[in-house]
Amino acid sequence: MESFSFKYPATKSVAGRAHTGVLGSGDLEILLEPTAFNETEFVVRTASDGFQEIWKRVFDRFVALNDISAKIILNDFGATPGVVSLRLSQVLELANQKIN
Numbered sequence: 001m002e003s004f005s006f007k008y009p010a011t012k013s014v015a016g017r018a019h020t021g022v023l024g025s026g027d028l029e030i031l032l033e034p035t036a037f038n039e040t041e042f043v044v045r046t047a048s049d050g051f052q053e054i055w056k057r058v059f060d061r062f063v064a065l066n067d068i069s070a071k072i073i074l075n076d077f078g079a080t081p082g083v084v085s086l087r088l089s090q091v092l093e094l095a096n097q098k099i100n
Helices: 052-065 081-099
Strands: 002-009 018-021 028-034 039-046 070-076
Touching: 002 052, 018 081, 028 081, 039 052, 052 081, 070 081
Parallel strands: 039 070
Antiparallel strands: 002 039, 018 028, 028 070
């Protein structure tokens, strides 16, 4: 089991909290909470050790496309980078639906 975090500067807010995914074999749960800290913080808890560089690349791509101030907690049980990207897109879409 491994835990780590990454922080990126950010300027835009999101409308609300959101949750997507499930924690189970080969899957991923993501919790998103808006913050006022002008940064995006990713907190990862994973059952797979030694993949920090891959996680960082996925997050680098996400923040390049999405400038949001949020704390994003990822509880992982072996998700692939493709699943991580999909879940990040889903949770952001759910958070932004709170505007309506």
